[in-house]
Amino acid sequence: MTTPPALLIAGHGTRDTGGAEAFRAFVREVARRNPGLPVAGGFIELSPPPLTEAVAALAAEGVRRFAAVPLMLVAAGHAKGDIPAALARERQRHPGISCAYGRPLGPHPDLLRVLDRRLDEALGVADAGGAERRSARAETTVLLVGRGSTDPDANSEVFKAARLLWEGRGLAGVETAFVSLAAPDVPAGLERCRTLGARRIVVLPYFLFTGVLPDRVRDQAARWAADHPGTEVRTAGVIGPTDELASLVLARYREALTGDIRMNCDACVYRVALPGFEDRVGAPQQPHHHPDDPAHSHAHSHAHSHSPTHPRTPQNAHDDHAHTH
Template sequence: MSDTHTALLLIGHGTDDPVGLAEYHRLSAQLSEQLMLFVQPCFLELADPPIGQAIDDCVDAGYRRIIALPLLLGAAGHQKNDIPVALNHARMRYPDLDIRYGSPLNAQYALVRALADRIETAFASAGTTIPRDRTALALIGRGSSDPDSNAEVARMARLVWEGRDFGWVEYGFYSITHPDVATTIRHCIALGAAQVIVAPYLLFTGRILQRMASQVEAARQQHAGTSIIMAGHLGLHEGVIAAIRQRYEEVLHGVATVNCDLCKYRQFMPGFEEDYGRPQVSDHHHGLRGVHNHASLSLDAILPPRYRNGASVSAAPMAAAPLVYDADGRVAWDRVWGGDDPDNPFCELALAGGPPHRGTLLEPVPPEVVAADPDGYARVITELARGLHMVTGLQVVTDCAPGWIGLVCTSDQMAIWLLRAIVVENVSVRREGHTIYLPAGPDFCLDGEIKNVITSVAKTYHYWKEHINGRMRTSPGSEGMPPSNG
């Protein structure tokens, strides 16, 4: 099976927990050995390398085909939006690179077996005489704002319960949605269970698993008369390896699929009114699973409407706008592009093309670069924060991971739209909920990288506020949409 032209891009959510990160890398090593294939781990957040850098490394090493697998247990916003944005951006930079995107792990039977093994181990080691028919299973997922992902937890709960003679099965979530851990355990006890096995539906150890264990311990204190046992997480079980291999084989042979029937990014779903009564525009390309050649992929799929108009995107930099200074000698970012000149509004900036970094991806610097020059980094962060607030009026987050600065949007929808638009400007950007994160580094120059970050935000934010958001407010079904940000 060895393939010297193909790299497997293993995309994880990311963690700052060293034990969880080590477990992830051990899994990658096992996969590489079993598949006889180069496996490149990468992450959406909190850990390095990010997706874009990992793809660059694969290309530099000579790989011409990349199979990208989201190492996620369910289909949610990361799989449907964030990862496709990064992959589409890579396709723009490497039009001859064959990038194939796989499905999330979901409730495969290999994972059912793995989870059942963890539950059986917990039941055998409980040290009680409580029979199986008086024991309830409580499957606990991470929790998502996406109904598709949460439904996978319910499906897995039923599959792992079938034919195993336990009395009941309930499911719940660590956070974001309901029922929570305490409520799920309470439901099991109310049904008559004398013993509850809490099964964490998590791939790796880390802070979420630790906090989940604390929630279980609190339930033990509350229900002292009931045996409450916590099973192990999925970890490096052979069933996890088998499930990843299955997804890899599907992509390799062009049969990777995903179910879009219950996707809030494609269909209006009651209860998810944050999408303002309409399907949320998304960058996940359902029809491209397993396609061998993405070189002809249209950029219209990832461009905001204003940047389409049937024309190709120009890579030429905009005419340089000189910096404008206030009376204190600081850059007046809100006046650089004629912000207070009615004859030269931000629209001119937005129509003029991208910043000079259109040709060279502007990325965050590694943490060690930040640590080597903390004073320089602090100066850059301060100026970025000042400029971003001046051109948007939004809250800026400065106490985030080294190499990033955050901009707090008013909704997930706004954050996703800005992310897509800024990516087209060839500026790195990632998202966590309502907040988008932009690159920063101690060597960023005022008239260079700092200006380019603020420029990309100024033009895209202008379009969101004045064109996209306003048009959506007047569209059918937009009643109840929160007021514009400006």
């Protein structure tokens, strides 16, 4: 049987030994789930093994083709520049090898579902009935906290994740903050929640594994809560090495090998059942009009290929996708 191209999982790295070991354990678990698939993992910085050693280990096993998946939630500097540069160097060091490069992970509906579970765990309603769960959520504002970057594009993806988390989940609101390099920081984000009327806030770290920065999020939230006893603050756990994460890494691996990326349909309600929008799955995008501009007709254009009919009303006629005039 022909051995498939290898999977190289590229991590950021952390000074936290527990977080680094969580990454290494996740790489081992992905390998265990996929017998026959060569799997290796390495870090860009701070933690062993470095990507250089991971690629060298694959090459020593006779691997000549692999796909690298950045185990990162947003396309920040490491995913955009450092990892591709490291892979280019490794191709020079190991003549004859080739690699494809996958997309970062989020925001993806599978990971949003994990965040949903972490929220329920923080609220103590993971095993509660539907009515109790809905009531707890209706009184809860979430502060989604990302790593933070000097790259505005990367920061904008955290805001996208926050919006997708808000949609259809019955929460009082979802706000966004960052633990480093970008504003608003965690205390400012909590203050915004309080100013908007939140009485209970769940701080939800948008991180894959434990580490220095998730610990900082928890510490900053605890200090702010101590100074504001009138506001209940709870901090949820990180995403962690879940089944959803392992499946998504394999999906990004296959996507990289086939080149079948096209437009980003990860969170398209016509392909994926998001909470409150399940009826849209499989429906086509119909030509539509603008209620406020009846003099113009609009031809709807979209790169998806979905069907059956989904009737539209004036209230929802202009709420889905880009169009051309």
